[in-house]
Amino acid sequence: MVNTKISLCGIEIDNPVIPASGTFGFGYEFAELYDINCLGTFSFKGTTKDPRFGNPTPRIAECASGMLNAVGLQNPGVEKVISEELPKLSQVFNKKVMANVSGFAVEDYVYTCEKLDKEEQVGWLEVNISCPNVHGGGMSFGTSAESAYEVTKAVKAATKKPVIIKLSPNVTDIAGIAAACENAGADGISMINTLMGMRINLKTKKPIIANKTGGYSGPAILPVAIRMVYQVYEAVKIPIVGMGGISTAEDVIEMMLAGATAVEVGAANLIEPYACKNIIDDLPRVMEKYGIKDLKDIIGGAH
Amino acid sequence: MKQTIFQIISNKNIAKDVYEMVLEGDTSGITPGQFVNLKLEGLYLRRPISVCDYSDKTLTLVYKVVGKGTEQMAKMNVGESVDVLTGLGNGYNSAKSGESPLLIGGGVGVPPMYALAKRLISEGKSVSVILGFNKAEEIFYEEEFKKLGAEVYVTTVDGSVGTKGFVTDAVGMVGDYTYVYTCGPEVMLKAVYNAIKTSGQFSFEERMGCGFGACMGCTCKTKYGNKRICKDGPVLEKEEIIW
Numbered sequence: 210m211v212n213t214k215i216s217l218c219g220i221e222i223d224n225p226v227i228p229a230s231g232t233f234g235f236g237y238e239f240a241e242l243y244d245i246n247c248l249g250t251f252s253f254k255g256t257t258k259d260p261r262f263g264n265p266t267p268r269i270a271e272c273a274s275g276m277l278n279a280v281g282l283q284n285p286g287v288e289k290v291i292s293e294e295l296p297k298l299s300q301v302f303n304k305k306v307m308a309n310v311s312g313f314a315v316e317d318y319v320y321t322c323e324k325l326d327k328e329e330q331v332g333w334l335e336v337n338i339s340c341p342n343v344h345g346g347g348m349s350f351g352t353s354a355e356s357a358y359e360v361t362k363a364v365k366a367a368t369k370k371p372v373i374i375k376l377s378p379n380v381t382d383i384a385g386i387a388a389a390c391e392n393a394g395a396d397g398i399s400m401i402n403t404l405m406g407m408r409i410n411l412k413t414k415k416p417i418i419a420n421k422t423g424g425y426s427g428p429a430i431l432p433v434a435i436r437m438v439y440q441v442y443e444a445v446k447i448p449i450v451g452m453g454g455i456s457t458a459e460d461v462i463e464m465m466l467a468g469a470t471a472v473e474v475g476a477a478n479l480i481e482p483y484a485c486k487n488i489i490d491d492l493p494r495v496m497e498k499y500g501i502k503d504l505k506d507i508i509g510g511a512h
Numbered sequence: 513m514k515q516t517i518f519q520i521i522s523n524k525n526i527a528k529d530v531y532e533m534v535l536e537g538d539t540s541g542i543t544p545g546q547f548v549n550l551k552l553e554g555l556y557l558r559r560p561i562s563v564c565d566y567s568d569k570t571l572t573l574v575y576k577v578v579g580k581g582t583e584q585m586a587k588m589n590v591g592e593s594v595d596v597l598t599g600l601g602n603g604y605n606s607a608k609s610g611e612s613p614l615l616i617g618g619g620v621g622v623p624p625m626y627a628l629a630k631r632l633i634s635e636g637k638s639v640s641v642i643l644g645f646n647k648a649e650e651i652f653y654e655e656e657f658k659k660l661g662a663e664v665y666v667t668t669v670d671g672s673v674g675t676k677g678f679v680t681d682a683v684g685m686v687g688d689y690t691y692v693y694t695c696g697p698e699v700m701l702k703a704v705y706n707a708i709k710t711s712g713q714f715s716f717e718e719r720m721g722c723g724f725g726a727c728m729g730c731t732c733k734t735k736y737g738n739k740r741i742c743k744d745g746p747v748l749e750k751e752e753i754i755w
Contacts (some may be wrong), residue, residue, distance in 0.1 A: 233516070238725045238743070254728075262731070262738060267719040269729040271557045278721060283728045417719075427556055440623065471518065479722035480551070480558060482515065482597070 211496045212503040213489075215249075217448060217471050218396040220332050222304060223401075225461065225504060226489050229475035230255050230309035230335065231280065231377075235294040235358035239478070240301035242344025246272035248472060252307040253294070253336050256325075258317045260286035264342060265419040270408040275427020275454070277406050277474055279342040279420035282311050295330055309375070310364075311340055311427050312350075318360055319367045323346045334370050336360065339377030341404035341424045344357075351377040351402075354389035361393035372452060373397035375491050378430075379405050383437050384406045384444035391445045398441060399450035399473065401434045421424035426476040428454045435467045442468025444508050456481075458495040465504065466511040491506075513598050513726050514541055518571065520592045527652040529577045529665050530620070531586050532564075535594065539566045544627035545695075545711075545715060548573070549723040551595040552584050558597065559585070560723050561741070562695070562715075564623035565630065571598070574623035575651065597605030600723050601746050603630050603714050609637055610690025615662075616679050616704055618644040618696025622653055624715060628693055640686045641665065644679035644696065644753045648672040653739050680707040694749075702755055712750045 211225040213378075215419040230252040263283030270277040277305050284290065298306065299419055308331045312318035318336060321335045325331050338351035339358055352358045357374065374390040376383055378401035387398050403424025408417045416422075434453025441449055451469025455461060477484035491503075501507055517749050518537035519587035524542050526532045542548075548571065549558040567573035577586050586604045588594070604624075608738030609632055617625040620699055622643050632639050640663040657664045665682040667676030675682045679696070680703045694704050718741040721729035725743030732739055734752040739745055 232722075234728075236724045238513075242515075248672075251743065261713070262733065266730060266732065268731075269557070269719045269721045271555065275556055276655075278719065279728060280728045282729055306639075408692065476556075479727050480556065481513070482722070482724060 211493045211501065212505070213492055213504055215470055217450070218333060218373065219314060219372070219404045221264060222398065222471070224249045224489050224492060225465065225471035226485050227251055227261070227307065227450065227471055227472035227473045228478055230337070231480050232475045232478040234488045235298050235303055237297065239482060242482055244397065245302055246304060247486055247489050248390055250332060250400040251306050253311045253338065254284050255309045255311045255337055256284050256287050256290045256321060257281050257311050258284055258287060258320045258346055260284065260289065267418055268363035268420070268423070270423060272408065272425060272427070272429065273320070274429035275425055277408060277423030277425055278403070278421035279422065280336050280417045282340060287324045289322060291328060295328060299330060307333045307335050307373070308337045309337055311337045314342070315360055315363045323367045326370055331370060333373055334364070334368055335373045335399055336364050337375045337402070338394045339380060340374050340424065341377065341399060341403060341405045354386050358393045361390045365394040373399050375402055376400040377402045377435060378437055380419050384440045387441040388475050389411050390481050391447050395447060397448045397450060397501040398445060399452065400441060401437050402476045404430055404433065409503060426454065428456055430454045431460060435463060438464060438469050439467040439511065442512065445491045454483065458491040462494065462499065462501065462507065466509070468509040468512065470508050509511055513597055514538065515595065515597055518596050520588055520590050520594065521570070522590060523588055526574070527529050528649040530650065530652050531577065531601065533573045533575070533585065533588070535573070536569055537571065537596070539568065539571050539598065540597040540706065542566045542571070543603040544606070544631050546599060546601045547723070549597040549600055550585070550743050551647055552581055552690040555581055555584070557721065558723060559722050560600070562624040564626055565627050568692065571738050574620070576620045587603070601742055602744055602748050604693050606631050606635060608691055608711070608713070609693070612638040612640065612688055612689055613691045613693060614689035615639060615641045616644070616692060616696070617641070618679055619699070620649070620695070621696030621715070624695045626653060629657060629660050635664045639663070640689060642667065642679045642682045642686070644700065646670065655657060678703060680704060683707050688742040705750065705753065705755070713747050713751060714750060715746045716748060718747065
């Protein structure tokens, strides 16, 4: 028997596999397909203070081994998430959920986190300071150590729940930004958000995506994510949730060896709706193949 | 939604750049106006294709070669397996049709009209169909619709067959119709919207990520709120559409 249980910021979860925000909605589409209680947890759709329509369409473009998206944080706003989405979610998911939060000003993050802090279903707050697809907010907080510190400090004062800061790879020194978040009191780091990219339609000779740029995700970015998690593991002591192109149980183990305590699975859910279930089902086999008895033992094992 | 491995039992060219692929597998739960999402070798995103026809065991897809995905589909052989997500989207509601519905399909908007016509005729309704194409060599399924027992009108932009012009030029030739179902390019949908006297259902197209409502890649605004083309659509009611 192998052990897949891990502890993430003081909360034990059955396995380290977490569907990433924006690829799993509020869980219902997937709950029609399989019992989503098999997941470690999942990170729900990025939530903001006010409702957002998001960007114009097209929002999606294909790339080699991946895709671009520029959805732009479409969500019903935190009040509706609490009054409508969470009660519906409680019908299909009986574990703690990870609440993903975005904002356009420090006060927005604080407002949304204060609201979600009162929700018993919420285990962790994942604070996204790395959305590449909105203007005047989002990623701009995650591209300097100073603003990352400021958001983290303010959010930490607004909640007692563990705060995980989601970082952007579109920076020169991700380890420095992660260290600033740790100094501000962050309980964990999740990384990496998507890599900013663009595709151009040869027929129209214009960018495919209406927002022009989009975030690149999918298996193509796995090596970038592994490298960055490896670097950040050496710079901070708090746990890292690793993500970027994970599609198989082997990828989970590779990410954990780089330094991740848990992993998020994003784009794979969109292509293979059973992706997370398949990964979880396959983990024991792959662990045995590589002589791993307890997943906890391999965190940062590559260092 | 259901994930099924289908086997290709035929895949043939039926008009200029248009192919008909028949697959064998579990078709339970499919309704007219829905689409399926195909995983193709070497391409990351699945490819959404509207359902043209289905029986207990077979699924018929009629597609036009317009890019990498459909180019690849056109080269696939009988016997090959395809991983398909079926039962996607909110299809046409036949209950609203009245006695004599009018179906309007333009180009690759024609295929979804076929399963719908079949359904409506089986419900005892008197069905008229307008099929719009650019020119003679692009025409497909005219005979198939006739065989179902539908009254068929063909339009071509160059006038080589049927009425010269657009689908809307044939609307006046149809007698009293009680409701309209349509699918085609957005510019055609808008023209139909303005040309018809009754209510109706319109099927839209958008670039999709997942095809089952998870990624919010294909959201549009409607009078009834934000809708995902893949999950809440592709079929929208005339009354809710915002152009």
